[in-house]
Amino acid sequence: MSWTKKVLRVNLTNGTVAEEPLNMQWANDYLGQRGLATRYMVEETDPACDPLGPDNKLIMATGPLTGTTASTGGRYSVICKSPLTNAIACSNSGGFFGAEMKFAGWDMIIFEGRAASPMYLSIENEKATLIAADDLWGKSVWESDKILRTKHQDPQTRIACVGRSAEQGCLYSAIVNDLHRAAGRSGVGTVMASKNLKAVVVRGTQGLANVDNPEAFMATTKAGKAVLAENAVTGQGLPAYGTQVLMNVINEVGALPTRNMRETQFEGAANVSAEAMAEPRKSDGKPNLTTNGACYACTIACGRISTVDRTHFSVKDKPEYWINSGGLEYEAAWALGPDTGVDDIDALTYVNFLCNEDGLDPISFGSTVAAAMELFEVGAISTAQTDGVELKFGSAEALVWAAEQTAKGEGFGRDLGMGSKRLCEKYGRPEFSMTVKGQEFPAYDPRGIQGIGLAYATSNRGACHLRGYTIASEILGIPEKTDPLQSDGKAGLVKAFQDATAAVDSAGLCVFTTFAWTMDDIAPQVDAACAGDWSSERMMEVGERIWNMEREYNAKAGLTSADDNLPTRLLTEAANAGPAAGKVSELDKMLPEYYAVRGWTTDGTVSSETHQRLGLPG
Amino acid sequence: MQKSLHIDPGKCTGCLQCESACSIENEGMFNPSKSRIKVFTFHDEGRFVPYTCTQCDEAWCMQACPVDAIVINAETGSKDVLEDVCVGCKVCTIACPFGTINYNTTSGKVIKCDLCGGDPACAEACPTQAITYVDANATGLDKMRAWASKTDNATS
Numbered sequence: 001m002s003w004t005k006k007v008l009r010v011n012l013t014n015g016t017v018a019e020e021p022l023n024m025q026w027a028n029d030y031l032g033q034r035g036l037a038t039r040y041m042v043e044e045t046d047p048a049c050d051p052l053g054p055d056n057k058l059i060m061a062t063g064p065l066t067g068t069t070a071s072t073g074g075r076y077s078v079i080c081k082s083p084l085t086n087a088i089a090c091s092n093s094g095g096f097f098g099a100e101m102k103f104a105g106w107d108m109i110i111f112e113g114r115a116a117s118p119m120y121l122s123i124e125n126e127k128a129t130l131i132a133a134d135d136l137w138g139k140s141v142w143e144s145d146k147i148l149r150t151k152h153q154d155p156q157t158r159i160a161c162v163g164r165s166a167e168q169g170c171l172y173s174a175i176v177n178d179l180h181r182a183a184g185r186s187g188v189g190t191v192m193a194s195k196n197l198k199a200v201v202v203r204g205t206q207g208l209a210n211v212d213n214p215e216a217f218m219a220t221t222k223a224g225k226a227v228l229a230e231n232a233v234t235g236q237g238l239p240a241y242g243t244q245v246l247m248n249v250i251n252e253v254g255a256l257p258t259r260n261m262r263e264t265q266f267e268g269a270a271n272v273s274a275e276a277m278a279e280p281r282k283s284d285g286k287p288n289l290t291t292n293g294a295c296y297a298c299t300i301a302c303g304r305i306s307t308v309d310r311t312h313f314s315v316k317d318k319p320e321y322w323i324n325s326g327g328l329e330y331e332a333a334w335a336l337g338p339d340t341g342v343d344d345i346d347a348l349t350y351v352n353f354l355c356n357e358d359g360l361d362p363i364s365f366g367s368t369v370a371a372a373m374e375l376f377e378v379g380a381i382s383t384a385q386t387d388g389v390e391l392k393f394g395s396a397e398a399l400v401w402a403a404e405q406t407a408k409g410e411g412f413g414r415d416l417g418m419g420s421k422r423l424c425e426k427y428g429r430p431e432f433s434m435t436v437k438g439q440e441f442p443a444y445d446p447r448g449i450q451g452i453g454l455a456y457a458t459s460n461r462g463a464c465h466l467r468g469y470t471i472a473s474e475i476l477g478i479p480e481k482t483d484p485l486q487s488d489g490k491a492g493l494v495k496a497f498q499d500a501t502a503a504v505d506s507a508g509l510c511v512f513t514t515f516a517w518t519m520d521d522i523a524p525q526v527d528a529a530c531a532g533d534w535s536s537e538r539m540m541e542v543g544e545r546i547w548n549m550e551r552e553y554n555a556k557a558g559l560t561s562a563d564d565n566l567p568t569r570l571l572t573e574a575a576n577a578g579p580a581a582g583k584v585s586e587l588d589k590m591l592p593e594y595y596a597v598r599g600w601t602t603d604g605t606v607s608s609e610t611h612q613r614l615g616l617p618g
Numbered sequence: 619m620q621k622s623l624h625i626d627p628g629k630c631t632g633c634l635q636c637e638s639a640c641s642i643e644n645e646g647m648f649n650p651s652k653s654r655i656k657v658f659t660f661h662d663e664g665r666f667v668p669y670t671c672t673q674c675d676e677a678w679c680m681q682a683c684p685v686d687a688i689v690i691n692a693e694t695g696s697k698d699v700l701e702d703v704c705v706g707c708k709v710c711t712i713a714c715p716f717g718t719i720n721y722n723t724t725s726g727k728v729i730k731c732d733l734c735g736g737d738p739a740c741a742e743a744c745p746t747q748a749i750t751y752v753d754a755n756a757t758g759l760d761k762m763r764a765w766a767s768k769t770d771n772a773t774s
Contacts, residue, residue: 067648069639071745205723207641207645209648239631293666294633297634297635299635325661325662
């Protein structure tokens with residue numbers, strides 16, 4: 001089976017916890033995690049609800065493969081309505097928290113309502129208790145983690161927690177688990193804090209014994225691991241360099257958005273690359289990168305474990321940061337680095353630590369700082385707003401100051417916590433916001449990589465690379481190479497990536513496996529784990545169903561085809577350098593084709609035929 | 619040839635594939651809390667260390683057991699717990715200096731590594747060869763080789 005078939009429902013308004021059976025009909029149609037939890041959201045919430053009000057719900061959801069021995073089978077997602085985008089939010093995280101939820105016997109935890117005062121949820125197998133968290137409120141994730149560990153006296157406990165930024169209403173706050181893994185995007189941490197829920201502490205010793213066909217499961221997962229080990233990306237590139245392997249690659253193809261996406265190549269890219277992380281530094285002869293680390297059951301192990309140079313201005317007087325912790329991943333390194341014009345790897349690593357410590361999405365944070373720097377440059381904001389700090393492109397000091405302010409929700413950090421859309425509107429230059437549906441872009445310029453522009457514009461959670469990572473095809477040639485500068489054929493490519501990713505997420509696996517695995521590697525693992533027949537075709541259909549369900553949720557939340565858009569800069573200002581020089585995004589060509597490929601009407605509505613064919617709710 | 623588990627923490631990524639494999643092999647479920655091998659994460663130091671029973675020749679656990687429930691496996695050299703003899707008194711868990719024999723609340727008996735009868739699932743599952751099953755007479759061979767390779771013959 002692989003599902004525990006149990007849902008924990010926590011009503012924070014009433015202070016009650018209750019066990020209920022998982023809806024297995026929905027599990028058959030939506031698999032788990034992202035898909036299944038969204039199905040619950042469709043059933044139980046009004047898509048037009050206030051995302052920060054008690055009517056929004058927040059679901060922590062595992063997939064059927066979460067907790068198993070399948071490689072990367074440790075993922076969980078947090079699903080709710082987003083305060084950043086007003087669309088459906090689904091943020092995926094690794095680490096060990098998701099697997100522990102499963103070992104405690106739960107597929108999902110549904111949080112509803114709002115507690116009158118700060119609480120945290122403690123789970124020990126079937127026993128779940130809401131406990132006062134007044135002593136944790138106002139403390140960072142890292143501080144709270146220490147306190148909770150002391151209190152629970154179990155070193156094996158896994159903790160997911162929100163930081164001070166979320167408490168202060170920063171709209172892109174993350175939920176951080178295991179100190180440095182995060183359900184990072186779309187402000188899911190903000191929603192958790194709005195419910196006065198500070199943390200979830202889970203310990204599971206029941207384990208998972210109900211895999212449908214154990215023999216086939218051990219055989220297919222073993223075969224899957226061999227494929228990952230033999231693949232150049234998952235077997236060599238990612239373990240050695242992490243996702244940061246992309247920094248120099250994307251810069252070379254002229255798609256590294258620089259200084260708030262005004263430029264497409266960054267002169268300092270090499271200084272903040274994977275190669276730079278491995279370079280011994282002058283002060284102590286050690287490199288930034290200590291080692292690579294894995295999430296639960298992951299045989300790739302792309303995670304970076306890093307230190308900041310103790311002599312660096314950001315930490316020289318702060319020994320509490322002279323530790324190893326989660327280091328720079330590509331998207332974070334890009335947003336904090338090239339997008340702000342900062343090429344100081346220690347500043348980036350320290351700011352990344354702060355993002356983990358207080359639950360800031362580093363993509364949205366870095367991109368918002370970049371927008372603020374452009375506002376500062378044109379005089380729309382001045383040192384009057386910034387306590388005298390010169391918020392200039394390239395200033396590591398300004399970046400560090402901005403992170404310290406935003407992490408705690410103090411001073412100008414409160415403005416930065418609104419995200420770039422609201423910040424740029426407040427200061428009268430909305431065109432400086434590099435967002436879709438209010439969510440900031442990740443690290444690939446849609447002028448130099450055409451398909452990803454369409455993926456950003458149509459992503460159900462706002463600009464995002466993880467809803468349809470066409471970079472795999474357009475840059476890395478996986479599963480086959482397409483020309484990044486061409487928009488022809490990208491509609492079908494985007495749809496295929498979007499549907500496949502929705503299915504992979506919903507299984508409880510990491511999307512990075514798909515650098516090596518096709519659906520034909522994944523479906524047999526799901527099939528062996530779960531009752532029923534799970535073919536590649538069925539997985540793709542489930543993915544498509546999920547995508548369309550999310551689309552319909554967003555439509556009911558008030559989003560229209562006008563929200564499937566890119567900032568004017570990317571549509572009208574040509575790339576300034578590199579192989580893409582002279583190009584703009586050809587979104588206008590791709591979007592109508594995409595709607596057609598999706599089986600939607602010309603205004604981007606899911607057609608009744610498509611709705612019927614997929615058996616969507618409502 | 620007797621073999622022994624050899625652990626190289628420097629290669630460990632902390633993925634817990636070993637704990638997953640150990641628990642499915644010995645408990646029939648994926649359950650790291652029941653694994654006989656444990657990976658310890660030292661977060662601030664950035665280190666992962668797998669740790670399990672080293673199969674002492676004169677095993678304290680075996681000496682301490684009042685009902686002779688721990689016996690030597692002649693083939694592998696492992697010290698195995700006879701579950702139907704064990705009375706769950708836990709004296710062995712006190713005697714073991716390394717903490718690698720533990721009480722299992724589900725069965726009411728103690729559990730420890732038995733080398734899976736000569737084909738340890740943890741070593742098989744480890745994706746980075748941090749855990750290997752090697753000739754017991756030469757567990758230091760890889761380390762010797764690594765240091766030997768640093769010897770610069772050209773200048774000596």
